[in-house]
Amino acid sequence: QQHFTPLRVNSTLSMDKEIPQSQRPLTFLKQSESDSSSTIRARFEKMIRETQDSVCNAIESTDGGAKFKEDVWSRPGGGGGISRVLQNGAVWEKAGVNVSVVYGLMPPDAYRAANPSSSSSSPPSPVPFFAAGISSVLHPKNPFAPTMHFNYRYFETDAPKDAPGAPRQWWFGGGTDLTPAYIFEEDVKHFHQTQKSACDKFDPSFYPRFKKWCDDYFYIKHRDERRGLGGIFFDDLNDYDQELLLSFSTECANSVIPAYIPIIEKRKDLPFTDEHKAWQQLRRGRYVEFNLVYDRGTTFGLKTGGRIESILVSLPLTSRWEYDHKPEEGSEEWKLLDACINPKEWV
Amino acid sequence: QQHFTPLRVNSTLSMDKEIPQSQRPLTFLKQSESDSSSTIRARFEKMIRETQDSVCNAIESTDGGAKFKEDVWSRPGGGGGISRVLQNGAVWEKAGVNVSVVYGLMPPDAYRAANPSSSSSSPPSPVPFFAAGISSVLHPKNPFAPTMHFNYRYFETDAPKDAPGAPRQWWFGGGTDLTPAYIFEEDVKHFHQTQKSACDKFDPSFYPRFKKWCDDYFYIKHRDERRGLGGIFFDDLNDYDQELLLSFSTECANSVIPAYIPIIEKRKDLPFTDEHKAWQQLRRGRYVEFNLVYDRGTTFGLKTGGRIESILVSLPLTSRWEYDHKPEEGSEEWKLLDACINPKEWV
Numbered sequence: 006q007q008h009f010t011p012l013r014v015n016s017t018l019s020m021d022k023e024i025p026q027s028q029r030p031l032t033f034l035k036q037s038e039s040d041s042s043s044t045i046r047a048r049f050e051k052m053i054r055e056t057q058d059s060v061c062n063a064i065e066s067t068d069g070g071a072k073f074k075e076d077v078w079s080r081p082g083g084g085g086g087i088s089r090v091l092q093n094g095a096v097w098e099k100a101g102v103n104v105s106v107v108y109g110l111m112p113p114d115a116y117r118a119a120n121p122s123s124s125s126s127s128p129p130s131p132v133p134f135f136a137a138g139i140s141s142v143l144h145p146k147n148p149f150a151p152t153m154h155f156n157y158r159y160f161e162t163d164a165p166k167d168a169p170g171a172p173r174q175w176w177f178g179g180g181t182d183l184t185p186a187y188i189f190e191e192d193v194k195h196f197h198q199t200q201k202s203a204c205d206k207f208d209p210s211f212y213p214r215f216k217k218w219c220d221d222y223f224y225i226k227h228r229d230e231r232r233g234l235g236g237i238f239f240d241d242l243n244d245y246d247q248e249l250l251l252s253f254s255t256e257c258a259n260s261v262i263p264a265y266i267p268i269i270e271k272r273k274d275l276p277f278t279d280e281h282k283a284w285q286q287l288r289r290g291r292y293v294e295f296n297l298v299y300d301r302g303t304t305f306g307l308k309t310g311g312r313i314e315s316i317l318v319s320l321p322l323t324s325r326w327e328y329d330h331k332p333e334e335g336s337e338e339w340k341l342l343d344a345c346i347n348p349k350e351w352v
Numbered sequence: 353q354q355h356f357t358p359l360r361v362n363s364t365l366s367m368d369k370e371i372p373q374s375q376r377p378l379t380f381l382k383q384s385e386s387d388s389s390s391t392i393r394a395r396f397e398k399m400i401r402e403t404q405d406s407v408c409n410a411i412e413s414t415d416g417g418a419k420f421k422e423d424v425w426s427r428p429g430g431g432g433g434i435s436r437v438l439q440n441g442a443v444w445e446k447a448g449v450n451v452s453v454v455y456g457l458m459p460p461d462a463y464r465a466a467n468p469s470s471s472s473s474s475p476p477s478p479v480p481f482f483a484a485g486i487s488s489v490l491h492p493k494n495p496f497a498p499t500m501h502f503n504y505r506y507f508e509t510d511a512p513k514d515a516p517g518a519p520r521q522w523w524f525g526g527g528t529d530l531t532p533a534y535i536f537e538e539d540v541k542h543f544h545q546t547q548k549s550a551c552d553k554f555d556p557s558f559y560p561r562f563k564k565w566c567d568d569y570f571y572i573k574h575r576d577e578r579r580g581l582g583g584i585f586f587d588d589l590n591d592y593d594q595e596l597l598l599s600f601s602t603e604c605a606n607s608v609i610p611a612y613i614p615i616i617e618k619r620k621d622l623p624f625t626d627e628h629k630a631w632q633q634l635r636r637g638r639y640v641e642f643n644l645v646y647d648r649g650t651t652f653g654l655k656t657g658g659r660i661e662s663i664l665v666s667l668p669l670t671s672r673w674e675y676d677h678k679p680e681e682g683s684e685e686w687k688l689l690d691a692c693i694n695p696k697e698w699v
Contacts, residue, residue, distance in 0.1 A: 076676070090675040090676070092674065099673075099675070101675065226654075227654040227655075227657070227660050227663075228660060286670070293640060293644070293671075294644060294664075297640070297644040297645050298644050298645075298651075298654060304645075307573075307574040307645060308574075310574070313574050313575065314675060314676045317641075317673060318675050320637070320673040321673065322672060322673060322674065323633070323670065323671070323672050324670070324671055324672075324673075325669060325670050325671075326446075326667040326668065326669060327439065327669065328421075328437040328439055328446070328448065328665050329423070329437070329661045
């Protein structure tokens with residue numbers, strides 16, 4: 006009696022959407038490019054895909070329960086990605102680890118927005134771009150086990166067709182940050198120390214600079230508080246040697262597991278009350294506020310029709326908003342909030 | 353040993369924040385203005401405050417459990433508001449009914465944004481403004497009982513000091529809309545019929561026009577779906593007689609209880625499963641996405657440092673994001689999603 010039609014028959018959006026793939030390719034690069042495995046593009050793709058494998062293996066092994074579900078997709082304009090999500094595990098309620106490697110032609114407006122200094126005397130033509138990144142958010146169940154996020158990305162633009170002399174430009178960005186609902190000082194110190202050690206191998210200015218950048222970036226302006234206890238963050242970095250920044254990004258990505266997994270092993274089985282859980286859910290509400298209102302990757306992705314399920318995998322499985330909640334002064338909840346409002350030096 | 357300092361010692365934000373009041377005033381208007389109770393300003397304030405009282409009474413009476421908590425605040429620049437929130441009741445998990453009546457001087461930029469046609473030949477001076485409104489979101493516990501939102505507001509600007517001849521301008525806006533997790537056709541029909549009846553008392557074009565405006569407004573672009581099943585919505589309305597629009601807004605506000613409470617009475621005690629609850633939580637996640645990413649009142653309020661707890665009381669107590677959730681074709685969940693993607697005519 007009832008017949009079902011596709012839910013979205015007239016969606017114009019669906020025209021330039023990602024296409025599901027049954028297998029992950031060896032590389033998302035064009036054939037011509039993947040042959041020369043020495044390019045930064047090729048080496049960055051290799052690095053993020055290896056990181057995706059090693060992080061997912063570590064998560065599955067620590068979780069002991071659920072397995073990651075994989076979605077491979079390609080982009081009609083060029084490139085594709087691999088989304089991996091573990092949901093409702095023994096340790097994590099939601100863990101997403103995504104890589105994407107995309108390229109094509111960028112609308113002139115987007116190029117100008119990214120390059121305010123670019124000459125705008127003549128109407129520019131589309132700019133060839135390349136963007137690759139790994140992005141991950143891991144939300145545990147136990148309120149004493151912290152959420153962690155990391156993201157490392159590489160971006161390139163080529164000269165537009167009508168300006169063949171213009172330089173190829175490139176940028177690195179990324180970071181790793183920790184968002185607990187409760188503070189165990191030894192955990193936060195261990196986490197920051199691991200970031201600092203990775204930074205110090207390259208430049209003594211990196212950790213203090215990127216630690217502050219992290220505190221500044223993950224700022225929920227309307228609350229006058231940070232979403233968590235920070236870590237490191239950098240963006241649009243191109244004022245160092247390209248090889249150094251590739252090595253640095255690799256070192257940071259390799260530090261994710263040693264920074265995070267030991268903390269989870271210590272906290273995942275601690276007993277907790279409904280009140281502990283409710284506070285964790287409330288802090289997850291703040292996480293949602295930051296990601297939907299301020300996070301550049303999320304807001305850009307939502308506006309430009311990226312793969313919504315990959316973008317929003319960063320949101321927790323469950324979250325909570327209580328009206329005018331104020332933790333009791335001096336309580337453990339108050340201490341966490343204080344550290345989100347007044348960032349501290351942990352190492 | 354440990355001493356506690358105020359969490360936010362250096363916040364510049366707190367300088368122009370609302371000030372808590374121990375009692376609600378008879379009126380938030382200036383003394384001079386409240387004497388002439390026949391102004392639209394005074395009559396609009398009276399209407400929204402009576403609506404706040406009657407809606408809160410109806411909610412408390414239907415809930416039978418919890419009571420509203422009231423916060424009265426004043427704004428250093430002029431005016432104030434009354435926030436009322438009922439949390440964790442027997443029927444509603446969160447119900448907020450707020451009124452605010454604020455006025456003062458608007459920065460020229462904001463005035464120009466609101467009046468693109470205003471002459472901009474000379475550098476303008478601040479514009480006196482007046483804004484009053486009632487705003488409410490009601491989130492029940494039972495997944496078969498729908499969420500409802502309504503909001504009615506009135507806005508005025510005076511001539512700037514340096515342009516005494518410029519006309520006073522005014523606008524009405526508002527709407528009432530329903531967001532169920534499951535469709536009971538008789539409920540949605542009753543809800544829309546009540547809105548239509550209110551509209552038809554004034555102009556036969558109102559319901560079809562404002563029904564479509566509602567479907568267009570509560571659109572989650574990145575999902576290509578609406579947050580719910582609509583109702584009526586209008587904004588920046590000034591092309592009708594001012595008295596007519598005041599009467600119309602009053603009629604709409606008076607229709608809130610008869611449109612909503614009978615539905616709640618029918619659904620509040622229906623038995624449900626964990627799966628029903630999970631689907632409701634998932635739809636509440638969509639509610640959060642709409643409000644934080646698209647809702648004009650919310651995004652404007654967050655950017656301009658309004659009272660955060662009043663603004664975000666619209667968010668549900670609990671919500672949920674599952675990766676790539678797709679309801680089974682033909683299921684009750686699928687039917688709701690279909691109606692959010694392809695808006696229907698209910699009356």
